[in-house]
Amino acid sequence: MNDEQWISWLQSSSAIRMVLIEAQVNVAGSELTRYIASRPYVTGAQEVPANTEYLPLATGGLAFTEQVSLTGEAGLSGGDIELDNADGALDGWLDDVWMNRAIRVWVGDPAWPRTDFQLVFDGVIADVASPGRESVNLVLRDKLQRLNTPISEAKLGGATQNKDAILPVPFGECHNVAPLLTNPATLEYGFLGAVESIFEVRTNGKPIAVALNEQAGRFNLTTDPFSTTITASVQGDKGSGYAPRIAPLVRRIATAYGKAEDRFTEADLDLANLAAFDAAHPQPVGLYVADRTNQAQAIQQLAASVGAQALMSRTGKLRLVQIALPAPGVPVEIGPEQMKERSLHPGARLPVVAAVKIAFDRNWTVQAGLTTSIPPAHADLYATEWLTETVADEAVRARHRLNVDPVQIETCLKTRADARAEAARRLALNQVPRTIYEFDGEPEMMMLELGQPVWLRNERFGLQDGVPGVVVLLSRFWLTGRVTVGVLV
Numbered sequence: 001m002n003d004e005q006w007i008s009w010l011q012s013s014s015a016i017r018m019v020l021i022e023a024q025v026n027v028a029g030s031e032l033t034r035y036i037a038s039r040p041y042v043t044g045a046q047e048v049p050a051n052t053e054y055l056p057l058a059t060g061g062l063a064f065t066e067q068v069s070l071t072g073e074a075g076l077s078g079g080d081i082e083l084d085n086a087d088g089a090l091d092g093w094l095d096d097v098w099m100n101r102a103i104r105v106w107v108g109d110p111a112w113p114r115t116d117f118q119l120v121f122d123g124v125i126a127d128v129a130s131p132g133r134e135s136v137n138l139v140l141r142d143k144l145q146r147l148n149t150p151i152s153e154a155k156l157g158g159a160t161q162n163k164d165a166i167l168p169v170p171f172g173e174c175h176n177v178a179p180l181l182t183n184p185a186t187l188e189y190g191f192l193g194a195v196e197s198i199f200e201v202r203t204n205g206k207p208i209a210v211a212l213n214e215q216a217g218r219f220n221l222t223t224d225p226f227s228t229t230i231t232a233s234v235q236g237d238k239g240s241g242y243a244p245r246i247a248p249l250v251r252r253i254a255t256a257y258g259k260a261e262d263r264f265t266e267a268d269l270d271l272a273n274l275a276a277f278d279a280a281h282p283q284p285v286g287l288y289v290a291d292r293t294n295q296a297q298a299i300q301q302l303a304a305s306v307g308a309q310a311l312m313s314r315t316g317k318l319r320l321v322q323i324a325l326p327a328p329g330v331p332v333e334i335g336p337e338q339m340k341e342r343s344l345h346p347g348a349r350l351p352v353v354a355a356v357k358i359a360f361d362r363n364w365t366v367q368a369g370l371t372t373s374i375p376p377a378h379a380d381l382y383a384t385e386w387l388t389e390t391v392a393d394e395a396v397r398a399r400h401r402l403n404v405d406p407v408q409i410e411t412c413l414k415t416r417a418d419a420r421a422e423a424a425r426r427l428a429l430n431q432v433p434r435t436i437y438e439f440d441g442e443p444e445m446m447m448l449e450l451g452q453p454v455w456l457r458n459e460r461f462g463l464q465d466g467v468p469g470v471v472v473l474l475s476r477f478w479l480t481g482r483v484t485v486g487v488l489v
Helices: 005-013 092-096 143-147 246-256 271-280 295-304 376-382 396-402 416-430 443-446
Strands: 018-027 028-038 052-055 058-067 078-084 101-108 118-132 134-143 169-177 178-184 188-190 195-205 211-215 218-221 230-237 286-289 308-312 318-323 332-336 347-348 355-360 389-391 408-410 433-443 453-456 469-476 482-488
Touching: 005 443, 018 058, 018 118, 028 218, 028 347, 058 134, 092 118, 134 143, 143 308, 169 308, 178 271, 195 218, 246 271, 246 295, 246 318, 246 408, 271 318, 286 295, 295 308, 389 416, 433 443, 433 469, 443 482
Parallel strands: 028 052, 332 453, 355 408
Antiparallel strands: 018 028, 018 101, 058 078, 058 469, 078 134, 101 118, 118 134, 169 230, 169 286, 178 188, 188 218, 195 230, 211 218, 308 318, 347 433, 355 389, 433 482, 453 469, 469 482
């Protein structure tokens, strides 16, 4: 079934909709798949899976809400599937282990072969619950939940005082980090795995000579520092080739770190999206992980450096989306024909800003009052955690009576030019009033994705001629074909 046929079916008032659900679960220590549907359905001998009965248990929920955060935090995505348990037959399911298991949902017609059903959700079960005697609910999250685990828990080991310390991981270029003392007897310091370059080691801010072993991510001091602070600047992780940019680092963190069983594979990535994002955002970045920072948090920190966010597509592919107006790409036309009558309304108004302050090139080891023979200007830099760049519009400040001293936005950016460009971009986006309009869409609007460019037109709210917008909210109700859409304009 092609996209045109699928959309035609979605638009049909005579369509009989049903869902097929395949949920992983651990029962008494064994992993298995439970096959669930909203109507009776059995696959044929030549289908995949073959000769399989989907139990008609799904009665409610069957919805998922996802949104783009406009504050820099990860957007909340969640939903649920309600299963009929009026006769108590599913009571035992509450004792099974559902948490962090995969779940996939397809939509189609009871008369269709299994291959024609369309995947509408590929995510994770957060937990199982029973809101009452009559039902069991599967609580859903998107697949980013799989990355809610520490980047690394690799400890140094051995018998030194740091044996239980986690080996730090530098991503991209990191300035003045504190490496781990890995061998006091040989004055060896280092990181987890190979690095591209350790290009300056300092004792109390003063450069010193060392013996480098960058393939091991280690270096040895040639003289005893007598308990002073050792720091280094490092170009980090090079497991798949050194690439200090957002998209390659996101890809590396998602597929090579965290728990092996939960890591993403290439099949979990929207590779075309990541390639396009990398081409559009070549800014060098740096992120130093010396604790139990989890993968999702690190990925969001990197993406947020350019006002972007890591999101999952409706078919479970990791994407990077920057909120911009106009958004890149060919916009989807949305007019009254794609909306339920009289459903369009303003959902939220975003605050106007008159200035944006970007923090960049983080000093990962702040050292105040250095007394070594380094220039005073250098000592001042080592005492400062962030460099900052501010872009302001005095006319906007005066018109809206705003404070021109903005809250600092911390990023992983490295250069002043990139920080200033990002501050100017964010100011241009937010120095005019912005509104999120919400509406109940016709079934074909279920095909939209977060971050997708649209052209929004309506007879109300000054939208008569249409304006560019970007999708920031989607609540899909799979069984009814209803969808609530939020568009930022």
